Amino acid sequence: MRKIKSLFTGLGLVKLLIYGFFLLFLIIPLLSVFLVAFTNEPINLFGSLISLEQLQTTMNQFKNATLDNFKSIFSYGHYFEGLINSLKLSFIVSIWVLVICIPIAFGIARTNMPFKKTISALVTVPLVIPTFISAYAFIIMFGRAGWVTYIYEKLGGEGMLIDPYSMTGIAIVQIFFFFPYALWPMVAAFKVSDISLEEASRNMGAKGWLTFITVTFPLVIPGMLSTALVIFAVSFSDFGTPIILAPSDLNLIVVDAYREISGFFNWGGAAILTVIMIAVAGFVYWLQNYMLKGRDYGVVSGKPKQVKLIDHKALTIPLSIFSGFVVIVPLLAMGTVILQSFATTWGKDPLPNGYTLDHYRTIFTSSLGNIQNSLILAAGALILSVVLAIFVSYFVVRYRSTTLDFMTTIPLIVPGIAFGIALIQTFNTAPLQLTGTAIILIIAYTIRRLPYMVRSTVGTMKSIKQDIEEAAVNLGASTLTAAITVIGPLMLPGIAAGSILVFVTVIKETSISILMAPAEWAPMSLAIFQNVLRAEYYSAAAMSVVLVVMVLVLQAIANRLSGRNGL
Amino acid sequence: MGSVVLEQLRKDFSGVTVLQNINLDINEGEFFALLGPSGCGKTTTMRCIAGFETPTSGTIKIGGKDVANLPPNERNCGMVFQSYALFPHMNVFDNVAYSLNIKELKKSNPLKKIGVYTRMLNSKLVKYPKEIEKKVMDILEYVELTNHAKKLTSELSGGQQQRVALARALVMEPEVLLMDEPLSNLDLKLRHTMRNTIRRIQQDLKITTIFVTHDQEEAMSMADRIAVMKDGEILQIGTPTDLYSNPKTSFIADFVGTSNILEGTVVSAENDLTIVQVGNQQIKSKMKKDKKEVQVIIRPENIIVLNGENDNYDNTFEGVIHLATYLGNTVRYDVKVGDHMLVVDTIYESGANIKQSGEKVRLGVSPERVLLI
Numbered sequence: 026m027r028k029i030k031s032l033f034t035g036l037g038l039v040k041l042l043i044y045g046f047f048l049l050f051l052i053i054p055l056l057s058v059f060l061v062a063f064t065n066e067p068i069n070l071f072g073s074l075i076s077l078e079q080l081q082t083t084m085n086q087f088k089n090a091t092l093d094n095f096k097s098i099f100s101y102g103h104y105f106e107g108l109i110n111s112l113k114l115s116f117i118v119s120i121w122v123l124v125i126c127i128p129i130a131f132g133i134a135r136t137n138m139p140f141k142k143t144i145s146a147l148v149t150v151p152l153v154i155p156t157f158i159s160a161y162a163f164i165i166m167f168g169r170a171g172w173v174t175y176i177y178e179k180l181g182g183e184g185m186l187i188d189p190y191s192m193t194g195i196a197i198v199q200i201f202f203f204f205p206y207a208l209w210p211m212v213a214a215f216k217v218s219d220i221s222l223e224e225a226s227r228n229m230g231a232k233g234w235l236t237f238i239t240v241t242f243p244l245v246i247p248g249m250l251s252t253a254l255v256i257f258a259v260s261f262s263d264f265g266t267p268i269i270l271a272p273s274d275l276n277l278i279v280v281d282a283y284r285e286i287s288g289f290f291n292w293g294g295a296a297i298l299t300v301i302m303i304a305v306a307g308f309v310y311w312l313q314n315y316m317l318k319g320r321d322y323g324v325v326s327g328k329p330k331q332v333k334l335i336d337h338k339a340l341t342i343p344l345s346i347f348s349g350f351v352v353i354v355p356l357l358a359m360g361t362v363i364l365q366s367f368a369t370t371w372g373k374d375p376l377p378n379g380y381t382l383d384h385y386r387t388i389f390t391s392s393l394g395n396i397q398n399s400l401i402l403a404a405g406a407l408i409l410s411v412v413l414a415i416f417v418s419y420f421v422v423r424y425r426s427t428t429l430d431f432m433t434t435i436p437l438i439v440p441g442i443a444f445g446i447a448l449i450q451t452f453n454t455a456p457l458q459l460t461g462t463a464i465i466l467i468i469a470y471t472i473r474r475l476p477y478m479v480r481s482t483v484g485t486m487k488s489i490k491q492d493i494e495e496a497a498v499n500l501g502a503s504t505l506t507a508a509i510t511v512i513g514p515l516m517l518p519g520i521a522a523g524s525i526l527v528f529v530t531v532i533k534e535t536s537i538s539i540l541m542a543p544a545e546w547a548p549m550s551l552a553i554f555q556n557v558l559r560a561e562y563y564s565a566a567a568m569s570v571v572l573v574v575m576v577l578v579l580q581a582i583a584n585r586l587s588g589r590n591g592l
Numbered sequence: 593m594g595s596v597v598l599e600q601l602r603k604d605f606s607g608v609t610v611l612q613n614i615n616l617d618i619n620e621g622e623f624f625a626l627l628g629p630s631g632c633g634k635t636t637t638m639r640c641i642a643g644f645e646t647p648t649s650g651t652i653k654i655g656g657k658d659v660a661n662l663p664p665n666e667r668n669c670g671m672v673f674q675s676y677a678l679f680p681h682m683n684v685f686d687n688v689a690y691s692l693n694i695k696e697l698k699k700s701n702p703l704k705k706i707g708v709y710t711r712m713l714n715s716k717l718v719k720y721p722k723e724i725e726k727k728v729m730d731i732l733e734y735v736e737l738t739n740h741a742k743k744l745t746s747e748l749s750g751g752q753q754q755r756v757a758l759a760r761a762l763v764m765e766p767e768v769l770l771m772d773e774p775l776s777n778l779d780l781k782l783r784h785t786m787r788n789t790i791r792r793i794q795q796d797l798k799i800t801t802i803f804v805t806h807d808q809e810e811a812m813s814m815a816d817r818i819a820v821m822k823d824g825e826i827l828q829i830g831t832p833t834d835l836y837s838n839p840k841t842s843f844i845a846d847f848v849g850t851s852n853i854l855e856g857t858v859v860s861a862e863n864d865l866t867i868v869q870v871g872n873q874q875i876k877s878k879m880k881k882d883k884k885e886v887q888v889i890i891r892p893e894n895i896i897v898l899n900g901e902n903d904n905y906d907n908t909f910e911g912v913i914h915l916a917t918y919l920g921n922t923v924r925y926d927v928k929v930g931d932h933m934l935v936v937d938t939i940y941e942s943g944a945n946i947k948q949s950g951e952k953v954r955l956g957v958s959p960e961r962v963l964l965i
Contacts, residue, residue, distance in 0.1 A: 211615065259803040325951075342856035430856045454928060476852065487753035490675060492673045492674075492675050493677050493678075495644055496671070496673055497679070499642060499664060499665070499669065499761075500670075500761075500764060501691050501695065502690075502694050503663075506694065506697065509713075510690075510709070510712040511681075515680065516714060547668035
């Protein structure tokens with residue numbers, strides 16, 4: 026009895042509300058999209074709860090449920106092809122990312138290659154650029170009128186060096202913009218892999234390169250494989266690149282799903298594609314965790330010894346040149362976008378014909394609304410995720426709530442486009458008709474970015490010892506008062522860093538924005554996307570620059586905040 | 593200030609019993625120590641009293657009142673944590689004033705509540721009322737921290753932090769003061785000073801105090817009474833001298849001070865003298881035991897090294913010095929007697945010779961000093 030009573034007071038109530046929120050906006054939508062894959066038409070779960078008539082309809086829909094959609098995946102060539110193409114793309118991207126990261130990671134971790142500091146700083150650049158901007162940058166570089174194409178033809182080539190509108194184009198964009206995700210884990214792997222083992226190998230007479238192949242490399246393999254899986258998942262879920270670059274004859278599952286729902290309103294088709302996407306992403310996530318389990322080698326033997334960095338010029342100079350080349354591609358892409366944003370016109374020439382600030386004037390007058398929308402939506406998502414993250418981390422750390430912990434990792438796995446489709450479908454009809462409102466957009470952003478926020482707040486929460494809270498309670502404070510006066514202030518730095526991260530990622534967010542934002546709430550990302558589709562490249566470029574600058578500034582503030590507090 | 597009574601306290605953690613049959617009757621104003629090795633349940637017992645753990649069964653009464661239904665924030669038990677658990681974002685003054693703020697919060701109207709909350713979040717924004725200010729400064733003066741009131745707790749030394757924690761617990765005028773290994777984070781010298789400080793304050797305020805420790809010296813030197821715990825049960829309750837001279841089990845004999853513990857068999861009991869066969873030696877004791885297999889307990893300081901003049905002892909053994917350890921005011925000898933190794937403490941008088949290992953010695957013990965368990 027006391028337990029039941031305590032559920033409805035203070036923290037118990039908060040916990041119920043949080044569970045309700047996740048149930049309503051995460052679990053039920055995912056469940057509903059799964060059901061729609063069988064019924065082939067949207068079902069109204071909330072309506073069924075309040076109206077008998079609706080319940081009857083829903084029951085009938087279930088009676089007519091078929092496995093047709095599941096069959097069609099493997100018989101109807103279109104969907105199947107999309108899945109295969111997507112898997113192929115992700116596979117190619119992850120392999121190439123590994124290949125280009127090995128030398129760079131080795132160079133950073135183990136050598137004194139020239140410009141090491143600069144290279145390490147520049148590899149973070151791709152992370153701040155949303156993929157749809159990088160994809161579009163590739164169009165203005167490698168497209169028919171791009172400056173790369175110009176140079177290529179001057180050098181005697183014919184046509185385009187690389188067709189951006191192709192599988193190759195998509196893969197190249199993803200490789201050059203996703204490699205930083207793999208680089209740092211690999212640098213870490215190279216750093217921790219036990220130096221004394223290498224010394225032992227050398228002591229037994231093995232030459233440097235032989236040591237690398239027989240000892241160093243095998244030691245970092247588990248780390249590399251799990252990194253490759255991360256890239257696989259990122260590439261598989263990426264929506265920005267394929268939606269801009271995929272030609273009409275290339276099916277990719279994310280693009281297919283988007284077209285089914287926003288072009289044809291084919292609920293069943295979108296649902297089955299969503300289910301498949303989640304299944305693949307979930308499997309990859311599981312595989313990655315499975316591989317990491319119990320494979321914590323490297324840091325076993327006490328203090329890692331100071332590595333003696335390799336100075337051999339014959340090795341470090343090629344490494345440096347190679348790393349420089351990989352790093353410069355995203356920079357050139359961003360540079361091209363910046364140049365274009367100031368260009369009067371830019372045809373098939375190495376440089377624009379003239380320079381102007383007109384495009385900025387345009388976006389700060391006619392597109393000011395988009396910037397405002399982005400800021401408001403991001404602020405809304407920030408506030409909501411701060412509130413949620415504080416309580417979620419509190420329950421996760423103090424009460425070891427594994428259910429909540431699990432629920433906040435689900436959005437990490439579910440691809441954005443899949444989550445968007447699930448939400449649209451679930452909240453499409455009364456009584457909870459939220460599709461097309463700013464509220465559902467904010468909720469979608471929040472849930473999608475909550476894991477990052479929770480990670481940050483859980484970290485700070487863990488550093489606050491339970492004693493401190495007990496001391497407050499012992500001195501007479503209720504748990505709520507203790508939370509407000511002691512836990513809250515102590516968590517502030519973690520919250521600040523996490524919330525800026527949420528703000529930044531919401532501004533960058535592509536899939537949810539493109540899929541769910543109504544016209545009157547179009548954020549910057551949607552505006553850029555539409556401009557690119559309409560081939561209004563100059564204003565797209567200016568808007569992209571504004572977006573990237575905002576992201577850079579905020580990210581710098583976040584780094585300062587988290588750096589100062591040693592998080 | 594009140595008495596603390598525990599009756600038939602039992603605590604299970606997911607099926608494992610960590611406390612059982614805990615019966616304690618702690619008097620008003622008493623300094624009571626819970627002593628035992630780590631994992632014996634002493635901290636759990638204290639946390640049950642504070643309300644952080646709910647006992648599986650049994651009752652807890654503070655000041656004669658059953659506190660089963662009182663949440664920890666209404667029990668009025670001041671607690672000093674092992675880690676001190678000072679609020680790192682507040683200065684010394686705000687830390688000590690915390691419980692007074694809470695008291696004010698409870699009786700304020702909503703508007704004033706906001707003021708108090710603001711003060712707790714940032715004391716520069718809302719002023720403390722005069723009476724709180726005075727109370728805090730008084731207690732800070734009492735623990736000699738007046739000059740540190742505006743410092744952050746991280747700027748203080750370990751001993752000072754300890755005193756802040758003590759002041760913070762005392763300012764709420766608790767019915768009981770609970771201290772969980774409060775000295776374990778201090779260095780040896782400071783520990784001795786703090787022992788005296790805590791004891792002095794306890795005597796001054798006559799506050800019922802429960803003190804958890806694994807250090808028998810600490811418990812013996814500070815507490816009025818001690819409960820020795822092991823494996824979730826209380827083995828013996830008594831005054832320090834009582835525990836030392838009449839330990840009920842060999843565990844206590846060993847845990848409270850050092851002891852020579854020998855296994856033996858009673859061979860005869862006559863004229864108030866029990867004779868016990870230990871190996872090929874016979875040991876006489878004034879204690880009576882009605883069982884055959886006994887443990888013979890002799891404290892090291894009760895064994896005398898004989899040097900011819902004073903060998904008038906009922907128990908004498910021949911032995912060889914195995915190891916001599918010089919401890920300042922005492923010398924500790926490990927002496928091999930037959931198959932047994934006996935620990936012998938002798939007072940060191942300056943200039944006297946310390947016996948070397950290999951030297952033959954005669955040892956004497958009077959039967960009054962031989963305990964049988």
